[in-house]
Amino acid sequence: MIALGWTPPPCHHPALLPAGRQWDAIRTSLPIATRAFPYLHGAETCASIIDRRAHTAVWLIPPGQATNAPWEWWQRLSPHVAAFPLAPEPTHIAYIGVPPAARRGGPGIHWRRPNGWTGRYVVADTELLARALAAAVTSVHGPDALARQCRVCRQTVPHTHAVTAIGTPNATDHRPRRLIAHRDCARGMTIEGQP
Template sequence: MRPYVTVLQARTDTSATYLGVPPAGRHNSLGLHWRVPGGWSGDYLSRPAILSAALAPAVLAVHGADALPLRCQVCDRAVERDRAVTAVGPRHPDDPVRRRLTAHRACARHARLTIKGPAQ
């Protein structure tokens, strides 16, 4: 997506990656700014989930599925691919169906799932 989206490098002491985002009111600038449609209210720029939903298809189209974060199917937080496990069991205690899940090892243990090995 370069030069349209620039992902800043992660700090060495965390697994976080930072994405530079201009202030919501910056619509006309030579630098980083928002392209806005006519009649725009400004409401949706402050909601990260909507911004993420808008960027995810573009990241997927350009970089493939491995570029999107892997989600733990137990806690729904991001999990690093090399630390994820494949487990079998119900997604939550009231779920009658046992299924294959990708999860943090700690989440799988806490939920008493059967760990099969590294996530595929």
């Protein structure tokens, strides 16, 4: 379990707090969040902040996990999932509305608590959350909704710019295999569907 010694504000109203200091934040739409909730059911570390007016759900994750997590966690889920802070520069601070711990319903922002939530752990398990959101994005938007990763440069490759090639992704890999890549990264490889 993740316990960072941070608790929601003790006030009666939501507080605007900066992401990237005590925690980072992951935001998605309510339809995706609703599909993710069953995967997170029973995980005490996956409480979320619901804003029905904005149709969004936010999870708080350990600081640094929005920008330093593996590619497949957040870049792959873009644009359906946003990670904050967006950049390490102080001029790009994102503020997140955080309700008091006792607020568990209503038209304004409130906490959605998993079964067994004690209120002690408000920071989500990053890997569990990323897996649940990937399944939810696929469920809501279809399998092509997830971005692909170029197996050569490891950057996001849009579906429209991806090619399937036969080759080796790096100099130490001597066995050619089928892989997804940017067209430029696949130079010198055999591209499927082309003579």
